[in-house]
Amino acid sequence: MLIRYFLFLMIAFGLLSAIPRKKPGKRKKSARVIFKPRTIALENASSPEMLQFFQGLKKLSSKGGQERILIIGDSHNQCEDFGNSLLSYLADSAGIPVSGRNFVFPYPLARTSHRSNNRFFCQKENWKGCRITSSSDSCSWGICGWVAHSVSDSVEFRWQSGQTCLKQNDDLSLFCPPETADSYSLFICDSAGKKSELKYSDSKAGFCTRIQKDGNGISLKAIRKSPGASFTLQGIGRWPAGEGLSLGISGTNGARLDHYLQAPDFQKHISVLNPGLVILALGTNDAFVSDFQEDRLRENLGLLVARIRAANSNTAILLLGPPDHCRRKGRSNPATKQVNFVYSQMSEELDLVFWNQQKAMGGEGSVMAWRKKGLATADMVHFTPNGYTLQAKLLGKALAAELK
Numbered sequence: 001m002l003i004r005y006f007l008f009l010m011i012a013f014g015l016l017s018a019i020p021r022k023k024p025g026k027r028k029k030s031a032r033v034i035f036k037p038r039t040i041a042l043e044n045a046s047s048p049e050m051l052q053f054f055q056g057l058k059k060l061s062s063k064g065g066q067e068r069i070l071i072i073g074d075s076h077n078q079c080e081d082f083g084n085s086l087l088s089y090l091a092d093s094a095g096i097p098v099s100g101r102n103f104v105f106p107y108p109l110a111r112t113s114h115r116s117n118n119r120f121f122c123q124k125e126n127w128k129g130c131r132i133t134s135s136s137d138s139c140s141w142g143i144c145g146w147v148a149h150s151v152s153d154s155v156e157f158r159w160q161s162g163q164t165c166l167k168q169n170d171d172l173s174l175f176c177p178p179e180t181a182d183s184y185s186l187f188i189c190d191s192a193g194k195k196s197e198l199k200y201s202d203s204k205a206g207f208c209t210r211i212q213k214d215g216n217g218i219s220l221k222a223i224r225k226s227p228g229a230s231f232t233l234q235g236i237g238r239w240p241a242g243e244g245l246s247l248g249i250s251g252t253n254g255a256r257l258d259h260y261l262q263a264p265d266f267q268k269h270i271s272v273l274n275p276g277l278v279i280l281a282l283g284t285n286d287a288f289v290s291d292f293q294e295d296r297l298r299e300n301l302g303l304l305v306a307r308i309r310a311a312n313s314n315t316a317i318l319l320l321g322p323p324d325h326c327r328r329k330g331r332s333n334p335a336t337k338q339v340n341f342v343y344s345q346m347s348e349e350l351d352l353v354f355w356n357q358q359k360a361m362g363g364e365g366s367v368m369a370w371r372k373k374g375l376a377t378a379d380m381v382h383f384t385p386n387g388y389t390l391q392a393k394l395l396g397k398a399l400a401a402e403l404k
Contacts (some may be wrong), residue, residue: 287336
């Protein structure tokens with residue numbers, strides 16, 4: 001019995017050894033992504049409009065004056081971390097006097113997400129939002145791809161400006177379409193509850209008021225005059241009384257270049273705000289479409305630039321290339337590089353300024369290194385507050401380098 005058992009083992013071993021074995025292959029080394037953000041210079045920074053804007057910035061420190069920047073972007077800008085950090089960097093590191101914000105949108109009134117030191121308080125059930133990226137919506141959008149609207153007979157809200165304190169003699173315009181002025185009266189309320197009616201100005205595209213004393217907020221109340229009418233708020237423009245650089249931030253979740261072409265009051269608000277520099281911070285969602293086409297991107301960018309220049313021919317335009325991001329987990333979106341390539345070409349063709357944010361982050365795949373450092377979120381598309389702060393610092397360095 002024992003002999004049979006050993007014979008069985010010998011036969012089995014012989015059969016197994018006769019089976020051909022695969023030679024061990026070389027293990028593929030996974031690409032190691034290194035966290036290495038870089039200082040990247042602006043491309044085509046010598047355009048006449050940009051040189052004029054830089055001259056204005058240089059004069060702020062010595063001779064005073066006012067300059068204005070407006071950022072138009074997507075979800076990266078709706079949270080406002082990037083824009084606020086850019087203004088802080090230019091003030092703290094480049095020594096440029098600043099005078100706060102020149103445009104804000106009340107995202108909480110539109111019932112959408114928001115992260116900012118500008119806060120808005122209201123009865124949420126009285127308000128709704130309308131977003132330009134929703135194909136089923138049709139609203140009177142302006143410089144922002146959101147509007148907040150209400151159909152209540154009486155509706156109130158408060159703007160608390162946080163660090164961006166409102167100063168005496170600052171001028172404000174609550175951007176609204178003309179039909180809202182025909183349907184509602186708008187009042188500003190002081191701390192004692194006294195109401196003063198605001199007048200509508202076509203030249204300022206909204207209800208206007210002048211701040212009477214320094215403070216960090218205002219309360220407003222709209223009262224309906226026509227039954228069934230809607231109160232529509234497109235944002236708040238501010239013209240600081242003091243000297244320095246002011247910044248406006250407009251951002252819409254999911255926005256592409258073509259979305260802003262649908263805004264009927266886009267050019268009007270550009271003209272009213274009169275920024276010396278418009279930063280077009282779009283491209284992430286353009287790179288996300290399944291049928292990305294360079295020709296379509298070129299066309300939409302050309303049309304949007306034409307709308308800005310039709311509103312103000314002296315405004316400099318800076319194309320902020322989309323940051324590195326992943327379309328699928330662990331894989332950098334290849335269309336991001338294509339968008340940046342088109343932006344670089346178009347900056348030469350249309351006399352724009354371009355800054356390659358993907359390259360500044362460290363190139364393709366760099367978002368994964370940023371994620372390991374806690375600077376990008378789990379979706380590998382968006383960034384943490386510290387991540388946006390670093391991006392703003394990199395752009396701030398590029399702008400400051402042109403001022404030397």
